[in-house]
Amino acid sequence: MLDLLLAGFGNVLSPQIFVLITLGVAVGIVFGAVPGLTAVMAIALCLPMTYTLGPAAGISLLIALFVGATSGGLISAILLKIPGTPSSIATTFDGAPMMEKGEGAKALGVGIVFSFIGTILSIGALMFIAPSLARVALSFGPHEYFAIAVFSLTLIATLSSGSMIKGIFAGVAGFAISTVGIAPVDAITRFTFGRVEINAGFSILTVLVGMFAVAEVIRVAENAHRKGAAPPAPPLLVKIKGFGFSMAEFLGQIPNAIRSAVIGISIGILPGIGAGTSNIISYIVSKKRSKTPEKFGKGTIEGVVASETANNAGIGGAMIPLLTLGIPGDAVTAILLGGLMIHGIQPGPMLFITQGPLVYTIFAALVVAAVMMLILEFVGLRIFIRLLAIPKHILLPIILVLCAVGAFGLGSRIFDVWTILAFGILGYAFAKAGMPTAPFIIGFILGPMAETNFRRGLQLSAGDFTGFLTNPISGTFLALAALSILWQVYGALRPHKIATLPNVQD
Amino acid sequence: MSRNSELIIGLAMLGAGIGYLFMTMQLPRRGAVDATFFPYALGTAMVGLGLLQVIVTLRRTGFLPSTASERLQPRQILTVMATLGLVACFIAALRPLGFPVAAALFLFAQFCLLAPATQKPRLFLYVVLAVVAAVLIFVTFRYGFRLMLPGGPLTPYLP
Numbered sequence: 001m002l003d004l005l006l007a008g009f010g011n012v013l014s015p016q017i018f019v020l021i022t023l024g025v026a027v028g029i030v031f032g033a034v035p036g037l038t039a040v041m042a043i044a045l046c047l048p049m050t051y052t053l054g055p056a057a058g059i060s061l062l063i064a065l066f067v068g069a070t071s072g073g074l075i076s077a078i079l080l081k082i083p084g085t086p087s088s089i090a091t092t093f094d095g096a097p098m099m100e101k102g103e104g105a106k107a108l109g110v111g112i113v114f115s116f117i118g119t120i121l122s123i124g125a126l127m128f129i130a131p132s133l134a135r136v137a138l139s140f141g142p143h144e145y146f147a148i149a150v151f152s153l154t155l156i157a158t159l160s161s162g163s164m165i166k167g168i169f170a171g172v173a174g175f176a177i178s179t180v181g182i183a184p185v186d187a188i189t190r191f192t193f194g195r196v197e198i199n200a201g202f203s204i205l206t207v208l209v210g211m212f213a214v215a216e217v218i219r220v221a222e223n224a225h226r227k228g229a230a231p232p233a234p235p236l237l238v239k240i241k242g243f244g245f246s247m248a249e250f251l252g253q254i255p256n257a258i259r260s261a262v263i264g265i266s267i268g269i270l271p272g273i274g275a276g277t278s279n280i281i282s283y284i285v286s287k288k289r290s291k292t293p294e295k296f297g298k299g300t301i302e303g304v305v306a307s308e309t310a311n312n313a314g315i316g317g318a319m320i321p322l323l324t325l326g327i328p329g330d331a332v333t334a335i336l337l338g339g340l341m342i343h344g345i346q347p348g349p350m351l352f353i354t355q356g357p358l359v360y361t362i363f364a365a366l367v368v369a370a371v372m373m374l375i376l377e378f379v380g381l382r383i384f385i386r387l388l389a390i391p392k393h394i395l396l397p398i399i400l401v402l403c404a405v406g407a408f409g410l411g412s413r414i415f416d417v418w419t420i421l422a423f424g425i426l427g428y429a430f431a432k433a434g435m436p437t438a439p440f441i442i443g444f445i446l447g448p449m450a451e452t453n454f455r456r457g458l459q460l461s462a463g464d465f466t467g468f469l470t471n472p473i474s475g476t477f478l479a480l481a482a483l484s485i486l487w488q489v490y491g492a493l494r495p496h497k498i499a500t501l502p503n504v505q506d
Numbered sequence: 507m508s509r510n511s512e513l514i515i516g517l518a519m520l521g522a523g524i525g526y527l528f529m530t531m532q533l534p535r536r537g538a539v540d541a542t543f544f545p546y547a548l549g550t551a552m553v554g555l556g557l558l559q560v561i562v563t564l565r566r567t568g569f570l571p572s573t574a575s576e577r578l579q580p581r582q583i584l585t586v587m588a589t590l591g592l593v594a595c596f597i598a599a600l601r602p603l604g605f606p607v608a609a610a611l612f613l614f615a616q617f618c619l620l621a622p623a624t625q626k627p628r629l630f631l632y633v634v635l636a637v638v639a640a641v642l643i644f645v646t647f648r649y650g651f652r653l654m655l656p657g658g659p660l661t662p663y664l665p
Binding site for chain 2: 041085133163165166168169172173175179183185186188190191193214218220221222223225251273355387392394396397400401402404405408409412414417418420424425428433434435447450451454455458
């Protein structure tokens with residue numbers, strides 16, 4: 001293991017890959033810091049750039065973008081009270097009040113350092129948990145994979161914010177869109193309307209870029225000329241010396257950081273619940289465990305530590321099911337999965353056996369990216385703030401053009417660019433309907449996995465459906481999936497009474 | 507969200523499910539578990555969820571009327587439609603005009619369209635930004651990453 005890790009560090013510290021990681025982290029931080037731009041967009045845009053690179057260099061670049069973008073959200077969350085990414089929502093709760101109290105530099109320093117600690121702790125977990133989980137996963141067959149896919153699908157939909165019905169529908173719709181193209185096993189073309197361009201189905205990239213980037217441009221267009229809209233606020237500049245906090249404050253936050261890292265890793269492992277959830281849960285737990293809960297929300301470093309440690313700890317957590325089972329936990333890891341597959345790497349249990357050196361190169365790339373994140377965020381704060389000052393009406397059309405370039409790069413086809421527009425309209429419609437996008441994306445990714453393994457499982461059990469229930473692992477996961485749905489249905493019906501309470505009181 | 511909005515969403519979900527089921531019925535059958543098995547299951551689920559959304563909305567009370575800020579103003583709808591039109595024109599123009607020209611025109615038009623109503627449009631700046639961004643992206647991808655973006659009428663003059 002140590003030999004492989006050293007070899008991995010040897011790979012990523014080569015001049016080409018090191019420069020790529022440095023650039024990737026820098027670009028990722030910018031994407032994380034600019035509200036509206038996400039890690040998904042950073043990775044989606046840069047994915048075509050990896051086509052000409054080798055697997056180690058290409059994957060290192062994508063990982064650097066992931067690490068940078070996850071942490072970059074703290075900059076705008078603290079300075080502008082706007083979370084750059086969903087993973088920094090809870091950072092605004094205490095980061096912004098600290099900024100108002102004149103402790104912005106301290107909040108930034110705390111956020112940067114504990115983002116780094118969260119990332120490193122999660123990489124440690126990834127290195128020690130992933131190989132053993134991979135060994136367990138090796139015994140999994142089509143029955144187990146089908147059940148895991150179904151369970152993940154229900155978990156994603158039911159844990160979506162807002163309406164559970166809409167969450168499940170979004171997941172089912174994503175699954176339905178994934179059925180376009182040639183069917184597994186019997187190779188019948190479905191829903192192609194005679195268009196050969198979609199015989200292979202829709203690309204993950206066009207779906208993601210459309211649903212996130214194009215939909216965001218449409219949302220900005222919607223609000224550009226709304227009457228009564230406030231003019232955009234100018235960015236604030238702050239001065240920072242050192243990391244802005246004392247050693248005693250740092251040591252006092254260690255238990256909080258470890259607890260938050262455990263929460264971040266645990267939630268990161270579960271498909272569909274990414275850093276967007278873990279930072280809020282970690283913040284709530286931290287507040288409950290704090291000796292001074294009354295300070296939360298008024299500007300305490302405990303809140304910033306909880307949020308930033310947890311969201312970055314989700315990086316290693318999310319990589320565990322991705323690498324060992326080939327299951328993407330969220331949209332970011334979904335596109336990372338696409339990136340791995342483009343480079344001929346099939347994540348799953350066999351990855352650790354067939355491509356051990358590459359796996360440890362990924363681990364090394366994560367560590368180097370985390371270190372570069374610490375250095376670049378510390379050195380480049382003033383530059384990031386100026387980038388935040390670029391108006392959205394300038395930035396987003398340029399992003400859209402870049403998205404079109406990314407889509408065109410898939411197969412040098414204008415058809416793929418039309419596809420991102422179509423999915424952009426769908427993403428906008430989802431936003432207007434209050435329908436979460438994440439279940440759709442995960443449904444789109446996990447759908448083919450569920451269908452293919454279901455068909456294969458039936459072939460293995462000679463058409464006997466009960467094989468999925470009698471297999472202990474698949475039976476357990478399917479039972480959990482059913483329980484999850486029932487519990488959420490029950491939960492969805494209960495608020496009906498609560499919603500009527502104000503009328504009763506009136 | 508108002509009751510009517512939730513009802514429309516429910517009906518749209520139901521419509522999507524029925525449409526998907528209808529298209530599934532056009533597929534050839536090859537036994538009980540074939541290429542139509544999952545589409546039938548998914549279509550049925552979509553119809554079921556659409557119905558559930560409609561029923562839950564009809565049964566639920568305590569809806570608040572939508573506020574003025576929630577309702578789309580006519581100018582907002584126009585801006586959204588114009589943005590979609592511009593994106594469509596940009597995509598359609600990629601081959602005939604080439605990427606640099608199509609992108610520069612699209613960027614300029616989009617900058618002007620999305621400029622907040624509270625700000626005075628800075629046309630000269632937008633022209634410069636649009637041209638510089640389009641050329642920079644074209645050069646970076648075509649010559650940096652070997653992605654053969656369409657050059658259009660400029661192709662004979664490109665290195």
